Amino acid sequence: KAVYRKKFTRPKLIEFLATCPATTIAMEACGGSHFMARKLEELGHSPKLISPQFVRPFVKSNKNDFVDAEAICEAASRPSMRFVQPRTESQQAMRALHRVRESLVQDKVKTT
Numbered sequence: 734k735a736v737y738r739k740k741f742t743r744p745k746l747i748e749f750l751a752t753c754p755a756t757t758i759a760m761e762a763c764g765g766s767h768f769m770a771r772k773l774e775e776l777g778h779s780p781k782l783i784s785p786q787f788v789r790p791f792v793k794s795n796k797n798d799f800v801d802a803e804a805i806c807e808a809a810s811r812p813s814m815r816f817v818q819p820r821t822e823s824q825q826a827m828r829a830l831h832r833v834r835e836s837l838v839q840d841k842v843k844t845t
Contacts, residue, residue: 738799743769751776759809761785761801762817770819782817783808 736756741749743765750758755777760766762782770780783805791804808814820828 738802740798747772747776750778753778755779757781757809759783759805761788761805767820767825771822774819780819781809782819783814784817787814 757779759781762784773780788804788808791807
């Protein structure tokens, strides 16, 4: 069940959640969600990341932040929902390194 219907910047959200009792927080998995999940764990919350492809079927009207939040809430409440494991900093760094390497390999192939 959605508890708040407010918009926050990332720093203000972390500040706000630091004052809240520990709870489950569901969010769509994206580039910044792994950082946010780590921060939430530090604050004692239980973050749940959901792949966007599993949230999409629950969006019932035009896309906006509040509709997305309701869809994420609905998706997270399903017992069969599969959640994404938040990546550690080292995992994210390794993925970035692999992407850079792949880009360099592609550039080298183009020039030879």
